[in-house]
Amino acid sequence: MSISSQNTQDLTANTTEASLTERRRRRRERISVSLRYCLLIIFGLIMIYPLVWLIGASFKSNNEIFSSPWFWPKEPTTQGYVDGWKTSTPYTFGHFFLNSMKIAIPKVIGTAISSTLVAYGFARFEFPGKKVLFAILIATLLLPDVVTRIPQYLLFRELGWLDTYLPLFVPQWFAWEAFFVFMLVQFLRAIPREMEEASRVDGANSLQTLIFIVVPILAPALVSVCLFQFMWTMNDFLGPLIYISTVENYPVSLALKLSIDATEAFNWNQILAMTVLALTPSLVVFFMAQKSFIEGISTGGVKG
């Protein structure tokens, strides 16, 4: 009798103590959560403000840009866009956008097709030298471009390709960017082969199987390949800087550099307006497909 009452007492003592630690734990959790939100919001604002300011300032007059660090324009004007679009060259900014597309479209398509073929080869077939070749593929992921750039230039110069877009996308037709191949191989390895085997049993050859069975399954990964390649192409500066020499052929990145050289110190709003436009395609693409981007990054790992 006395023993059991002792036990009950212990038990109640234990439960009050448990609810106390539970309460303490909850309080600590609440503090932790609010601290985390504070940090995230403060850093988030610092991170995003330059972009917000950029957009706001592109609608300000030149005098107003220098008058306050606040982003909201007091007297919004599109003068920056109107003047910036004309550029200091005989061409409008639209012309340079078109040039960028002339690089991006063949590059993206070539990357998608060649990377799919090569990834299929690596992921689904055994062939002599496969191990060595795949090891080389991984090694080239880490190979700095700087060491191949000069002879590449000499090669394209011999071919008479200088001041054309060919040097900027032909290598990509040969699955030159190992990163994309690697990403697709990883993706393919995770897909079971039953459907492909069934289609082979039904008499389809390997290419038909690739086109009608594998590509549809691969579609989400292919979309991220295309999006990444598109954005990297829009961001690429050094490539066009080396290969493109006449203003008529400039893509957006070079045109933007040209406009800071030409209008330096006077017309900030023009430059900022064109900066906004130059970023727009990448931003649009990113927000259209941000989910597949972030998933692609966290599974494959990516430069950037």
Next chain:
Amino acid sequence: MGGDSKFLGLWYVAPYIIGLLLFTAFPFAASFLLSFTDYNLLSAPEWVGLENYEKLFTRDRTFKKSLTVTLTYVFTTVPLKLIFALFIAVVLNYRLKGINFFRTAYYVPSILGGSIAIAVLWRYIFADTGLMNMIIALFGGEPVNWFGEPANALFTITLLRIWQFGSAMVIFLAALQSVDKSLYEAAAIDGAGPWHTFKSITLPLITPVIFFNLIMQTVQAFQEFNGPYIITEGGPLKSTYLLSLYIYDEAFKSFDMGNASAIAWVLFVIIMSLTLVAFWSSKKWVYYAGDKRS
């Protein structure tokens, strides 16, 4: 697959083999050979042995300066960026509402960051009358000469790269989220505090992604070009004249292909040695789950 010839796979990877030979292997070998020549595009390359290298390491002051700047840049940018990325990932790794929103917001700069447009923006933010100095003035501070002072100039470029911590952060976050929750519960029962838990459980478990991020970011930082080219143009007093700029100038402005190749090879050897050191040392500090070694 069953009845296929054992060479069928080779057909599919053929584009890669051709591309590898033409655009990677041949240029790789050629640049090595070129680094022992004097070649200005006008006359045939002339073999000069080790002269380019000898000049770089004994007489070339620009090279010495540029190498110092590059190493300073890499060894400040990479650790700062990774620490910041890991810090934000840890803060985000909690049952928070709106985690996806923050993840996206933090990721936007690294999507745009490589763009020339962002480098242009940076130039205007840190200009004498730019956004940064206006904000400093708002708080009553003295304007800072960001691009005039050598120490500040390199710092603005470092800041630009830290600003793009997003992709490293997303990779850290994915790793943090895959840490087995029962380990944390066990640690809590043993009475471990948050810092202790982080140090002895979280950190060891995410060493593979720390290693991955470290290598990728280092290789990339050594090749930084857009930032210094657009924002500071290598100045002032060559304080932001990274090796990639020097190589570009030698190759495509002076058309001294031999010397440019030699510099590129020095840079390549530095990157490769650091990568090898990282791989070699990784046996000691990178923990792979299920690996018997640890």
